[in-house]
Amino acid sequence: xxxxxxxxxxxxxxxxxxxxxxxxxxxxxxxxxxxxxxxxxxxxxxxxxxxxxxxxxxxxxxxxxxxxxxxxxxxxxxxxxxxxxxxxxxxxxxxxxxxxxxxxxxxxxxxxxxxxxxxxxxxxxxxxxxxxxxxxxxxxxxxxxxxxxxxxxxxxxxxxxxxxxxxxxxxxxxxxxxxxxxxxxxxxxxxxxxxxxxxxxxxxxxxxxxxxxxxxxxxxxxxxxxxxxxxxxxxxxxxxxxxxxxxxxxxxxxxxxxxxxxxxxxxxxxxxxxxxxxxxxxxxxxxxxxxxxxxxxxxxxxxxxxxxxxxxxxxxxxxxxxxxxxxxxxxxxxxxxxxxxxxxxxxxxxxxxxxxxxxxxxxxxxxxxxxxxxxxxxxxxxxxx
Numbered sequence: 001x002x003x004x005x006x007x008x009x010x011x012x013x014x015x016x017x018x019x020x021x022x023x024x025x026x027x028x029x030x031x032x033x034x035x036x037x038x039x040x041x042x043x044x045x046x047x048x049x050x051x052x053x054x055x056x057x058x059x060x061x062x063x064x065x066x067x068x069x070x071x072x073x074x075x076x077x078x079x080x081x082x083x084x085x086x087x088x089x090x091x092x093x094x095x096x097x098x099x100x101x102x103x104x105x106x107x108x109x110x111x112x113x114x115x116x117x118x119x120x121x122x123x124x125x126x127x128x129x130x131x132x133x134x135x136x137x138x139x140x141x142x143x144x145x146x147x148x149x150x151x152x153x154x155x156x157x158x159x160x161x162x163x164x165x166x167x168x169x170x171x172x173x174x175x176x177x178x179x180x181x182x183x184x185x186x187x188x189x190x191x192x193x194x195x196x197x198x199x200x201x202x203x204x205x206x207x208x209x210x211x212x213x214x215x216x217x218x219x220x221x222x223x224x225x226x227x228x229x230x231x232x233x234x235x236x237x238x239x240x241x242x243x244x245x246x247x248x249x250x251x252x253x254x255x256x257x258x259x260x261x262x263x264x265x266x267x268x269x270x271x272x273x274x275x276x277x278x279x280x281x282x283x284x285x286x287x288x289x290x291x292x293x294x295x296x297x298x299x300x301x302x303x304x305x306x307x308x309x310x311x312x313x314x315x316x317x318x319x320x321x322x323x324x325x326x327x328x329x330x331x332x333x334x335x336x337x338x339x340x341x342x343x344x345x346x347x348x349x350x351x352x353x354x355x356x357x358x359x360x361x362x363x364x365x366x367x368x369x370x371x372x373x374x375x376x377x378x379x380x381x382x383x384x385x
Contacts, residue, residue, distance in 0.1 A: 021086050021109040022059060026052035029096065029103045040102035041093065046081075048106045049088065053081040056110035060119060065168070069122075077118055084111050084118075120290075132293070134169040135206040136160055137180065137197055138213065142234070145213040148181070151267060156214055156233065156274045163282035164210070167290075172206065180204065201240045202375050208246075208289065209238040214277070216270055229269040230254045233277035237285050239292070241376035242304035244334075244344060247288035253277030301377055303354065304334075307341040307369075309383040314367055315341045321362060355379055 028047030032040040057066065057073060066073060077084065088108040096103050136157060138148045146153065161171045172180070183200060201209040215232040230252060237247040253276030255269035307318055318341065322331050328345045335342040347354055358381070359369045368384035 022056055022112045023107065023109055024052045024055045025091070025105070025107055026055060027103065027105045029101045031101050032095070032099075037095075037102060041104065044093075044102045044104040045090075045106070048104045049085045049108060050078050050081040052088070052106065052108040052110050053078060053084045053115070056084065056112055056115045057119070059112065060116055072122055076122060077115065084114050085109065086111050120294075132169055132207040133172070133205060134164055134208040134210060135172050135180070135201045135204060136164070136177075136210045136212060137184075137201075139197060139211040140213050141211075142213055142215060144215045145234075146216050150216075152216075152231075152271045152274050153214070155271050156212070156278050159275050159278040160210070160212060160235070160282050163279060164286065167282075167286045169208070169286075172204070176204070195243070198238060198240055198243050199375055201238075206240050209240050210285070211236040211238070212278075212281075214274055216274075218266065227257050227269075228254055229257070229266060229273050231270060231274040231277045233274065233281045235278075235281040235285050237289055239302065241378075242302050242344065243376065243378055244302070244304055246292045247285045249281045249284045249288075251277045251281035251284065253280070301349075301351075302344060302346055303351070303377045303379055305343050305345065305358075305379040305381070307381050309339050310341065310367070312338070314383070317365060317367060318362065319343075321365065325361070351377060351379070 026048045028044045028049070028051055030040045030043035030047060057077060086109045088106045090104060090106055092103070092105040094103060095101070138153055138157060140147060164171050180200065184197075187196065187200075197211065198209055212233065212235050214234075217230045217232070218227070231254075232250060232252050235247070235249045235251075236245060237249075238245050253273035255273040255276075257265065257269055307315065310318065315336065319333065322328055322343060322345060327349070328347055332344040333341075334344055349357065355371055358379070359371060362369055369381040370384050372380040372382065374380045
């Protein structure tokens, strides 16, 4: 009886397990040189497997993304295509009509999970999330950070822009950013908190805001040998719709040199140090950003909800309601202080429908809310007086 139960359980498990391989039909061919048919057949079979893996890649990402990243895909996936073919069956094989080449047609099972994992590790697969629009703003908050007008800052911003572009984000160009900086200067939001910049990014329909600043430093010769120029790059990433911080990264780059250094040498080395730090910060921030959006991708909309001026008992009742309501997924309590409650939740409801639902449902629990206008996917509620 126990053995039957185990067998039944295994059958259910196997039937419920996600499909990890995709079946495709692929054809490969190879020229026959010096009458060596066996060698041509082996090459044709390899080409057929490569074609099968190309189809597997095409099922996960669009043709434009493949074109933009073809060299990486070729080197990292297609060059080892047999590693992604779990099994195959030869359907047809033989010489071509003119006898100059050998053709093999196969039915192959391609590991879609293996390809997906590889594309993710190469930071290519997340392009399928919609090529999110990203705005990079140099925002000096640390008193020791260099000003935006400093001559190495354009190189820093260009490095970040290239890194994010290569990772599949749509980064605002210099022309648009010139207008953004003019707006910032007119509104005098320089050196102030991030909230005005989030609103500005939202006005330009950006989905992600990247704030960056750089602190430069110089260390004199140690042991009579080296000068050290260093750059600390601080990069913060925000989801514009909710205002939630996705990543907060600090990276340091150094450039060592010998001899006497003039101003030109210092700026040159600082540019190199800043570039190194920017690349390191960008890679870490990209990984965290990709992880964040892949996590929330299938859960609906992410909402940041704030409740103000409620008593502790009322806040507890609000949390009980949010946690117990079907359709509210992955509730996260971000801040809970006296008369201030901030939560994040995912819901398939639109913003207006969610606002009405929360107000109506909590009113039935004798908690009356007043909603306030808010940008993006933020909902603000305060206690009715």
